Every structure is written in structure tokens, then in C-alpha cells.
Amino acid sequence: MSSARTRVLTLILVCCCVAAVGIGIGVARWPSDAPSEPPATTATTATTATTAPGGGPTGSGPDGARYTLAKMAPPGADAGRITTIAARGDDLVLLGTSKGRVYAVDHAKGDAATLVTTTKLGAVRRIRVSADGGTIAVLGENGDLRLLNLSGGTPTDLDIDVNEGPGALSPGGDLFVFGSFGPTVVKVADGSRSTLPEKPVPDGGRSAYEAWAVTGDGLVRAAGLEGVETWDPADPDRVGETVGCGCDARSVSLNGDGSVATFGTADGHAIVIDPATGRVLADKTIAAGESPGIWAATVFGDGRRAAAGSGADVVVWDVQGRRVLWRHTFPDYLVTRVDAVPNSAALLVTTIELDEKLDTPGERGTEVWLATPAP
Incomplete structure (x- = not known):
């Protein structure tokens, strides 16, 4: 993660079994003088929280789209607290805990939690899921990395510098890539590694990589x-152009196959680009006026919807039409992460409690919400 800011990795899961909905049409470039959306505060009336199944709030966006939020407790008293989560489509949720365990909650099998794997030492720091849903990568807080096919077989175990992760799996789950400055590519089948050369440092320096694909x-x-760097393993020493957003970025993410990048900016914009060409696919004003900036942004797998977090607000929007599909405010919390769920229209939202709302200063409460389009 970038040294420019501190990421909170202790998470509490939120999930809900709701069917995914189809999402809009392809992306396009907008004229630079296109009108921006109204400031965030003008749209919050559309997301007044109500009680949803499981105790989570639900709301509707300006176009009438409804999303449901729900959260899940740890699977048992001896499981430890939830430290991270991931999801595979709308059927399977994976929970990592402070005791180094990974549980799977399969909606198709009655929502019962089953133990999938464990880390060697310490808490589970992050779980990654391949786009095809067949392979997971589990990173422990001490740098132990387990690559595991969910259909069975012997896992591949590696030790890495925890600051070089969490990395990402290839769409088919056969490769895992990580590294803060020079990516390392791991073959999941046997754990063999190859390190790609570092790119030349841009003018003004470079922060650590935050997303991989x-x-x-x-x-x-x-x-x-x-910006985004690209390596061709067949010609790893070829120096390509760093493809950026031309903006004062505060966050960046890649979709599952690396075909779309989303930047969150200091002045409240979410900018979606094609990393292959540098073409701007969309430039969306998420928070106008006295914006705290966009510290979390993501694009869904096919690039047709995107999401961003600014302050206490999370917004889902249609990339082509630039319409806000859903907006929600978390009272007394800040949004620190947004993660699109592979093969789904669902979104994971991580929040952290404001210090001034706590009985014990410095002990921030963290929650992760799964927002799913309501049927």
C-alpha cells in the first residue's frame, strides 16, 4: 500500500444472499465540458436507511435501484474475530479470522460455515479470489502465503514479505502476482517464481503498487x-509507458483482468481509464465542494459499473451514463475500502469508526458491508 496513507485491514464481514442483476452497456469517453453530478449531499435523501433482513439498511438510488446491506458475525466463539473477507459471485463468502482460519459460507448449502484452510501463524490479512472462482490466495500477517484450489488438491505454501502483498490471482487462477515495485509472478501449481524488472522511476518518484492483475x-x-505499468513476460525488459490519469490520485484499483483501472482523486473525482491506451473512459464527480477526496475506488469486472468511497459516503455509478445508481451514508464511520465482488454486481464496503465516537480513543471499530442489488 502507498505510504501516503494508512490502510485498515481488520474487517468485519457483511453479506446477504441476493441474486445478482445484469449491468448496463459498454463504456465511452465523455466530453470534458459535460455537466457534473450534483454535490453528494443533494442525493443522500434517496438512500434513507430502513431495516433489511439480517439487520442491515437498504436504500434506493436516484434511478430507483435498490441495494441491501447486511453483516455476518464470526462463525463461532472459537473462530476469532473477522479480519478480512472475500466473495465469489453471489453464492460463496470467505471469512478470514484473527486465529488464522478461513471459513466458507455457501448460500447454496444453507449458509453453514465450513473451515477451508488455515495460515501457519497469526491472523489472516487478506484473501484473494480468482475471477473464475476456482482458486484463492490467503496471506497471513507474518507473510505466509497459501495458494489453494477450492475443488481440492495440495495447496502451495510460500513465504513473502507481507509488505509486498496482498497481490492478485490471474483470471484462471494459475498465476499469482505481487510486489511493491518489481512484480513477482508465482505459478500456483508448483510455487515457482519469476521476478519482473523494475520500471524506470517517473519524474517525482513512485509510490508502492496498490493493485495487480x-x-x-x-x-x-x-x-x-x-499510473499503471505493464510487463510482457515474453519481453520483460521492454520499457513501456506509465499510463496514468493525469490527476492528483489518492487511490487506484484494477479489475480482475487488468483491462480497466479506476483512480480516486483528491478533488472528489473517480476516473476510469483503459491501461492499454491511456484513454479516459469516464470522469465522474463523486464528491464536490469541500471533498475529503476519493480514498477508495473500484470498477466491476466488466467495466460497466464503478464504485467509490468519499468520507462517510459510498456511491455506485453507471460508467457509460454517469448516473448514480446507489448512494449510502454510514453515520459515524469513514469508508476506507470498496471492492467489487468477482462475477457479481455486489460490492464490499469497509468502514472505520470515527475516533470521536469511541469510548476508548484509538480503538477503532471496523465493519465490512456487502451491498447487493435487491431483486
Whole structure:
């Protein structure tokens, strides 16, 4: 993660069994003088929280789209607290705990939690899921990395510098890539590694990479606040152009196959680009006026919807039409992460409690919400 800010990795899961909905049509470039959306405060009346199944609030966006929020407790008293989560589509949720365990909650099998795997030492720091849903990567807080096929077989165990992760799996789950400055590519089947050369440092320096991806044709991408770098493993020493947003970025993410990058900016914009060409696919004003900036942004798998967090607000929007589909405010919390669920229209939202609302200063409460489109 970038040294420019502190990420909170202790999470509490939120989930809900709701069917995914189809999402809009392809992306396009907008004229630079296109009118921006109204400030965030003008749209919050559309997301007044009500009681949803499981105790989570639900709301509707300006176009009438409804999303449901729900949260889940740890699977048992001896499981430890939830430290991270991931999801595979709308059927399976994976919970990582402070005791180094990973549980699967399968909605198709009655929502019962089953133990999937464990880390060697300490808490589970992050779980990654391949786009095809068949492989997971589990990173422990001490740098132990387990690559596991969910259908069975012997896991591949590695030790890495925990600050070099959490990395990402290729769409088919056969490769895992990680690394803060020079990516390392791991073959999941046998754990063999190859390290790609570092790119030249751009003018003004470079922050650590925050997002990684392997494209469908085998290119490796890594994204930092300065832009997206691409390596061709067949010609790893070739120096390509750093593709950025031309903005003062505060966050960056890549979709599952690295075909779309989303930057969150200091002045409240979410900018979606094509890393192959640098073409701006969308530039959306998420928070106008006295914006705290966009510290979390993500694009869904096919690039048709995106989401961003600014202050206490989370927004889901249609990339082509630039319409806000859903907006929600978390009272007394700040949004610190947004993560699109692979093969789903669902969104994971991580929040952290404001210090001034706590009985014990410095002990922040963290929750993760799964927002799913309501049927």
C-alpha cells in the first residue's frame, strides 16, 4: 500500500444472499465540458436507511435501484474475530479470522460455515479470489502465503514479505502476482517464481503498487498512484509507458483482468481509464465542494459499473451514463475500502469508526458491508 496513507485491514464481514442483476452497456469517453453530478449531499435523501433482513439498511438510488446491506458475525466463539473477507459471485463468502482460519459460507448449502484452510501463524490479512472462482490466495500477517484450489488438491505454501502483498490471482487462477515495485509472478501449481524488472522511476518518484492483475493474454499489470505499468513476460525488459490519469490520485484499483483501472482523486473525482491506451473512459464527480477526496475506488469486472468511497459516503455509478445508481451514508464511520465482488454486481464496503465516537480513543471499530442489488 502507498505510504501516503494508512490502510485498515481488520474487517468485519457483511453479506446477504441476493441474486445478482445484469449491468448496463459498454463504456465511452465523455466530453470534458459535460455537466457534473450534483454535490453528494443533494442525493443522500434517496438512500434513507430502513431495516433489511439480517439487520442491515437498504436504500434506493436516484434511478430507483435498490441495494441491501447486511453483516455476518464470526462463525463461532472459537473462530476469532473477522479480519478480512472475500466473495465469489453471489453464492460463496470467505471469512478470514484473527486465529488464522478461513471459513466458507455457501448460500447454496444453507449458509453453514465450513473451515477451508488455515495460515501457519497469526491472523489472516487478506484473501484473494480468482475471477473464475476456482482458486484463492490467503496471506497471513507474518507473510505466509497459501495458494489453494477450492475443488481440492495440495495447496502451495510460500513465504513473502507481507509488505509486498496482498497481490492478485490471474483470471484462471494459475498465476499469482505481487510486489511493491518489481512484480513477482508465482505459478500456483508448483510455487515457482519469476521476478519482473523494475520500471524506470517517473519524474517525482513512485509510490508502492496498490493493485495487480494478469490480463487474458498473459500481460502483467501493477498500478500505483502515478499510473499503471505493464510487463510482457515474453519481453520483460521492454520499457513501456506509465499510463496514468493525469490527476492528483489518492487511490487506484484494477479489475480482475487488468483491462480497466479506476483512480480516486483528491478533488472528489473517480476516473476510469483503459491501461492499454491511456484513454479516459469516464470522469465522474463523486464528491464536490469541500471533498475529503476519493480514498477508495473500484470498477466491476466488466467495466460497466464503478464504485467509490468519499468520507462517510459510498456511491455506485453507471460508467457509460454517469448516473448514480446507489448512494449510502454510514453515520459515524469513514469508508476506507470498496471492492467489487468477482462475477457479481455486489460490492464490499469497509468502514472505520470515527475516533470521536469511541469510548476508548484509538480503538477503532471496523465493519465490512456487502451491498447487493435487491431483486
